[in-house]
Amino acid sequence: MADRPANVRIVIADDHTLFRDGLRRLLESEPGFHVVGEATDGIEAIERVKSLQPDILLLDVAMPRLTGLAALEQLSALSHSVRTILLTASIEKPQIVTALQLGARGVVMKDTATSQLLKSIWCVMDGQHWVGREAVNDLIETLRKLMASDAAGPKKGFGLTKRELDIVGAVVAGYANKEIAKSFSISEETVKHHLTNIFNKVGASNRLELALFAVRHNIVQDF
Numbered sequence: 001m002a003d004r005p006a007n008v009r010i011v012i013a014d015d016h017t018l019f020r021d022g023l024r025r026l027l028e029s030e031p032g033f034h035v036v037g038e039a040t041d042g043i044e045a046i047e048r049v050k051s052l053q054p055d056i057l058l059l060d061v062a063m064p065r066l067t068g069l070a071a072l073e074q075l076s077a078l079s080h081s082v083r084t085i086l087l088t089a090s091i092e093k094p095q096i097v098t099a100l101q102l103g104a105r106g107v108v109m110k111d112t113a114t115s116q117l118l119k120s121i122w123c124v125m126d127g128q129h130w131v132g133r134e135a136v137n138d139l140i141e142t143l144r145k146l147m148a149s150d151a152a153g154p155k156k157g158f159g160l161t162k163r164e165l166d167i168v169g170a171v172v173a174g175y176a177n178k179e180i181a182k183s184f185s186i187s188e189e190t191v192k193h194h195l196t197n198i199f200n201k202v203g204a205s206n207r208l209e210l211a212l213f214a215v216r217h218n219i220v221q222d223f
Contacts, residue, residue, distance in 0.1 A: 010058060
């Protein structure tokens with residue numbers, strides 16, 4: 001477990017005043033939590049993150065001017081790495097996938113028990129993800145399950161060779177370069193060469209982006 005800060009700075013972004021007031025009182029009754037700001041729409045949420053640099057942003061999905069997902073996309077480009085937890089009364093699986101791919105650290109339903117909401121914040125502060133009502137240790141596996149309904153769809157190879165597809169599968173499975181090299185009886189330098197080619201072909205800059213891309217486009221090979 002990562003070291004927890006003594007004071008977790010939180011911004012609440014929701015267009016319902018009563019909900020924000022109630023959530024603020026709830027959070028500030030919890031030792032270690034401090035609500036440093038509020039926002040009534042997505043644009044204000046981005047402004048609050050820029051000016052206040054909170055640890056946690058509790059972001060409503062359905063808001064005026066700019067939706068939660070649209071705000072999340074803009075937040076992903078900021079240098080400040082705020083941990084965003086989406087709050088929602090209703091969300092479809094494709095939206096959850098999109099949110100996680102855009103960098104959301106959690107998705108919490110508004111009818112969740114108070115204890116679960118508090119637990120989700122600490123979970124995210126500890127470097128994990130939270131989806132629905134439980135902590136998520138393996139984000140890639142969670143995305144694969146969420147997208148299982150699309151598994152029968154057509155696959156696109158994106159110009160990847162059979163060996164490159166095999167290596168993509170190994171990356172998604174969590175294998176390190178040394179393990180991949182041993183599995184395919186090739187050198188680690190060859191693995192790195194393949195990965196460079198793969199990154200260039202799909203437009204990924206690191207292994208996590210590659211794994212998310214592979215899951216999203218259903219090009220994952222069993223490994």
